Amino acid sequence: MAAPMRKDEARVAATEARLAALDLPKGGFTAHARANALARLREMGLPGRRDEYWKFTDPAVLNATEAAKAALFDPKESQLFGGVDCVKLVFVDGVFDAEVSDDPVLAGVEIARLAEAGASDIHWAQELYGALEAKGQSPVVRPFAALNTAAATDGVLIRATAQAAKPVHLVYRHESEASDAILHHCVKIEPGAELTLLETGPAAARFNKVMEVDVAAGGRFHHVRAQGRDHERRAITHIFARVAEEASFKSFTLTVNGQMTRNECVIEIAGDDAIAHVAGAALGDGSYGRFHHDDTIFVTHDAERCESRQVFKKVLKNGAVGVFQGKILVKPGAQKTDGYQISQSLLLDEDSQFLAKPELEIYADDVKCSHGSTTGAIDETALFYLRSRGVGKQDATALLVLSFLADAIAEIEDETLAAEIVERLEAWLQRRKK
Amino acid sequence: MLNIKNLQVKLEEEDKQILKGVDLTVEAGKVHAIMGPNGSGKSTLSYVLSGRDGYEVTGGSATLDGEDLLEMEPEERAAAGLFLAFQYPVEIPGVGNMTFLRTALNSQRKARGEDEVSAAEFLKLVREKAKALKIDADMLKRPVNVGFSGGEKKRNEILQMAVLEPRMCILDETDSGLDVDAMKLVSDGVNALRDEGRAFLVITHYQRLLDHIQPDVVHIMAAGRIVKTGGPELALEVEKNGYADILAELA
Ligand SMILES: Nc1ncnc2c1ncn2[C@@H]1O[C@H](COP(=O)(O)OP(=O)(O)OP(=O)(O)O)[C@@H](O)[C@H]1O
Numbered sequence: 195m196a197a198p199m200r201k202d203e204a205r206v207a208a209t210e211a212r213l214a215a216l217d218l219p220k221g222g223f224t225a226h227a228r229a230n231a232l233a234r235l236r237e238m239g240l241p242g243r244r245d246e247y248w249k250f251t252d253p254a255v256l257n258a259t260e261a262a263k264a265a266l267f268d269p270k271e272s273q274l275f276g277g278v279d280c281v282k283l284v285f286v287d288g289v290f291d292a293e294v295s296d297d298p299v300l301a302g303v304e305i306a307r308l309a310e311a312g313a314s315d316i317h318w319a320q321e322l323y324g325a326l327e328a329k330g331q332s333p334v335v336r337p338f339a340a341l342n343t344a345a346a347t348d349g350v351l352i353r354a355t356a357q358a359a360k361p362v363h364l365v366y367r368h369e370s371e372a373s374d375a376i377l378h379h380c381v382k383i384e385p386g387a388e389l390t391l392l393e394t395g396p397a398a399a400r401f402n403k404v405m406e407v408d409v410a411a412g413g414r415f416h417h418v419r420a421q422g423r424d425h426e427r428r429a430i431t432h433i434f435a436r437v438a439e440e441a442s443f444k445s446f447t448l449t450v451n452g453q454m455t456r457n458e459c460v461i462e463i464a465g466d467d468a469i470a471h472v473a474g475a476a477l478g479d480g481s482y483g484r485f486h487h488d489d490t491i492f493v494t495h496d497a498e499r500c501e502s503r504q505v506f507k508k509v510l511k512n513g514a515v516g517v518f519q520g521k522i523l524v525k526p527g528a529q530k531t532d533g534y535q536i537s538q539s540l541l542l543d544e545d546s547q548f549l550a551k552p553e554l555e556i557y558a559d560d561v562k563c564s565h566g567s568t569t570g571a572i573d574e575t576a577l578f579y580l581r582s583r584g585v586g587k588q589d590a591t592a593l594l595v596l597s598f599l600a601d602a603i604a605e606i607e608d609e610t611l612a613a614e615i616v617e618r619l620e621a622w623l624q625r626r627k628k
Numbered sequence: 629m630l631n632i633k634n635l636q637v638k639l640e641e642e643d644k645q646i647l648k649g650v651d652l653t654v655e656a657g658k659v660h661a662i663m664g665p666n667g668s669g670k671s672t673l674s675y676v677l678s679g680r681d682g683y684e685v686t687g688g689s690a691t692l693d694g695e696d697l698l699e700m701e702p703e704e705r706a707a708a709g710l711f712l713a714f715q716y717p718v719e720i721p722g723v724g725n726m727t728f729l730r731t732a733l734n735s736q737r738k739a740r741g742e743d744e745v746s747a748a749e750f751l752k753l754v755r756e757k758a759k760a761l762k763i764d765a766d767m768l769k770r771p772v773n774v775g776f777s778g779g780e781k782k783r784n785e786i787l788q789m790a791v792l793e794p795r796m797c798i799l800d801e802t803d804s805g806l807d808v809d810a811m812k813l814v815s816d817g818v819n820a821l822r823d824e825g826r827a828f829l830v831i832t833h834y835q836r837l838l839d840h841i842q843p844d845v846v847h848i849m850a851a852g853r854i855v856k857t858g859g860p861e862l863a864l865e866v867e868k869n870g871y872a873d874i875l876a877e878l879a
């Protein structure tokens with residue numbers, strides 16, 4: 195392979211050490227994509243604290259050759275979305291568990307395991323695996339995504355050819371303290387098809403996940419995920435999406451707890467009249483150890499009359515840290531673009547911190563783009579008003595927190611799913627009553 | 629019912645004394661009015677009684693049926709039966725009016741060891757009270773006070789009072805911003821609640837409200853003290869001559 199572009203010895207050493215500790219899968223239809231990803235990774239190297247894109251988030255725990263342990267946490271709560279009829283696919287510490295999973299049978303949808311399909315020579319996912327990730331490496335490199343493409347041990351390959359009758363639900367269980375999981379999913383929504391994908395659970399002590407989503411013309415993809423609440427887990431996730439004409443991509447993420455989570459979302463709006471919405475609500479309480487949550491979003495408009503929205507809200511307490519890096523890039527010719535971005539944090543005390551870097555880069559003249567970022571505390575006047583009506587301080591705070599998150603939750607189209615998310619938020623807030 | 633003795637209050641952040649020894653007793657079943665020049669401390673008194681932050685009590689006492697109000701959290705005062713209709717009702721985006729009101733009612737009931745009201749019972753209760761105040765269903769669905777006109781906000785305060793059924797109601801300039809018809813609605817709402825076991829402290833600048841809600845006692849507050857107490861005729865005197873005579877009399 196080509197020599198590393200940067201003569202940064204520490205970086206090369208860290209990258210090689212990380213790779214040496216991995217058992218890279220070989221052969222099958224992904225072989226070529228994996229080899230390319232490995233070359234990409236070697237060229238860019240793992241990130242360091244001095245990299246501009248990592249200035250708010252220290253990648254050390256993600257770089258470490260071995261995953262540190264993360265204690266298991268059993269809140270004795272029922273399965274999120276447990277009441278939703280869906281095809282459940284369960285991964286335990288990153289390993290698919292057929293015993294507890296549903297049969298992967300759903301009309302209008304093909305579902306396969308990466309680890310099994312990988313052995314075959316030809317598969318529809320061949321064109322997708324690693325392709326959107328590779329494209330998403332420019333203009334900013336995303337080394338953990340390249341690492342993932344090269345090293346993913348499993349994942350699901352989902353192809354929707356019609357409107358799916360029910361959602362596919364990926365359940366990630368964390369049962370072993372030192373698990374280090376790398377999963378890679380590919381989702382293809384064929385023209386006019388529609389799918390809802392749910393993801394829930396803490397997954398592993400350390401989790402690296404990539405999901406590539408290709409939404410063809412007129413297709414619709416809904417994604418709702420809840421990243422589990424294990425306090426010590428770490429995660430780096432990437433979504434790479436390409437949205438074709440008149441297609442719609444909507445993704446919402448709830449994050450509660452976790453020592454360190456970085457969710458990157460890279461969306462290319464490639465066809466006219468398409469829609470891409472990405473939203474997130476994060477709740478962090480630093481009193482269980484560290485809480486660091488990073489949303490890094492990059493939306494590229496490369497077509498006309500498209501709409502994108504980024505709505506990110508964070509509630510932080512006891513020294514929790516929230517990061518938002520969000521960009522809207524409007525390419526030349528992407529006229530009539532309607533781009534919106536808002537990132538807000540609610541700091542429940544003075545120890546917590548929100549770091550935001552909102553960016554707009556626009557090369558078309560007839561566009562409407564706006565962005566905003568705010569940091570604030572609970573509104574004392576509103577709090578007093580609620581209390582003066584008899585609502586206890588903690589309940590009043592919880593009401594105000596939920597109202598703060600409302601815009602993000604409103605991005606979940608399905609009311610049942612939204613209601614389940616709100617229930618979890620309420621439970622989280624209740625547990626923090628003093 | 630409400631007993632205030634030599635209440636002295638300063639601002640927490642500033643060395644500014646606002647209440648300089650307020651004495652006031654409101655008996656059950658009575659309506660007391662407080663009038664007084666701008667900045668005399670009327671709202672401050674209402675905030676201190678309901679437990680707002682930012683004030684420091686430097687002397688005196690305030691009790692509700694013998695219970696020390698000043699020791700309680702705001703929500704405990706509410707559960708004990710105290711209610712303040714705000715001079716400036718607060719907008720709370722994202723919190724629905726109904727959710728807010730139901731949470732408030734059930735929190736109070738829980739604190740008093742009573743059963744919570746069911747969603748259906750609550751809906752019936754609110755609809756009935758809202759109808760009397762001409763508050764439409766759409767307003768009930770909206771976030772608390774968001775986008776409400778000045779008069780709508782005041783009516784919403786009275787709706788909350790009607791639903792929560794407090795024993796000691798403090799109304800801080802509930803008449804300001806109301807048109808003539810709304811003034812009548814609000815007054816009717818208040819009069820409907822008049823009861824042997826309930827008392828009102830009505831802060832106002834105008835006789836007009838007192839035409840509708842006839843007070844038993846009228847107090848004049850000036851520079852942080854109750855400087856004069858009398859019957860309904862005192863309000864008429866203020867209406868006619870302003871405060872100059874009363875204040876001159878005291879000087
Ligand atoms: N938080 C505060 N910070 C600074 N000054 C305050 C504060 N609260 C009250 N004051 C001052 O205390 C005095 C009394 O205010 P208050 O609002 O109680 O008057 P009021 O009698 O209700 O007047 P109005 O008739 O105009 O409503 C005023 O001089 C006011 O400026």
Ligand SMILES: [Mg+2]
Binds near residue numbers: 671801
């Ligand atoms: Mg006032």
